Amino acid sequence: MWTEDVERGATYPRTVVVLAASVIAVSFIGFFVGVRESATEGAEGHPTRLQVDSALVAPALSYAQLREKSRTAPTTQAEALRKIAAVPSEDGNRDGERTYTDVLARSNLRAYDGAPPMVPHxxxxRGDLPCLTCHDQGLVVGSLRAPAVSHAKLTNCVQCHVPANGPFPDGFPADIEPIALNEFSGLAAAHQSPRAWDGAPPVVPHSTWMRQECDSCHGPSGAPGIRTTHPLRQNCLQCHATSAILENRPMEQLPFGSELLR
Known part of the structure; x- marks a missing residue:
């Protein structure tokens, strides 16, 4: 019928045309509004923004920023500890008795020379932040010394450094038998360093593996008996040669002087 009316050139009242256009427009608007509300209702269970004061939340950092960021704990206590200068509480005393005492105290924290030291507290x-708060740069507080670590990027500290007070602080229980007997005897700590001649720089009496930071033990925060007299000279191995045996380096026999390299 509508086709016949069109062929006859019939026209509809303007009111009908406006009403039809309004119905179509309202239908489209209602459709899109309904779709949008459905999507919003479905996302209510998964908020996209954190409803917390931004001042209380640490900003998310990129991987590049994380590499440059300090690994120490961002606390007021940590800031106060970092302000304590690593200044020795007493002058270094390099006599034989003091050196022996300090080396002995140092070796008591290790199963053998070269083993990772135990944690005496x-x-x-758990984690690297509590450790690096004191051991990142090293510090001295009274009689307590926290040497700087040579490998701060290895953050699983207790994988090698076991707590001295656990799991059996009072000793291994007598009613528990070991699975197998262990007769391993590690290398004893050297109390003196060999020298090529009288007055020559002493040879490093231990391996340098994981001990690249000589100031950890011999710097201003080190024990007086093994503290260096020239901490400003940082190229230590320029004068203090390493041991081929302790470094596990293949060594060919030299025509002369080979005994000095052992």
């Missing part, structure tokens, strides 16, 4: 929180 409780560890309240």
């Amino acid at each position: 409780p560890i309240p929180i």
